[in-house]
Amino acid sequence: MSRLYINLPVEDLQKAIAFYQAIGFTQNLDFTDEKASAMVLDDSVTVMLLTHDFCQGFLGKKTISNAHTTTEVLNALQFESQEAVDTFFEKAIT
DSSP states (O other), rough: OOOOOEEEESOHHHHHHHHHHTTOEEEEGGGGSSEEEEEOOSSSSEEEEHHHHHHHHHTTTTOOOOOOTTTSOOOOOOSHHHHHHHHHHHHHHH
């Protein structure tokens, strides 16, 4: 089975973990420490939340994009119904 890992630099790891848990992701403690956390959506998608310092170690001379002013990637999730989309959206904005 294939698995997609989406790596996201975050300014506040604990706040990001709480957000992803609130919208239904499960934290995988086997891949979590003070620098990163694996947040599992399902059997095929995991979001890796990385502190900026940790993420920078993978980038070499490149820099982390400022999410407030630039876009590096667009991600999309597919749900089984409009109701499921609405439920997910409500969790995300609260």
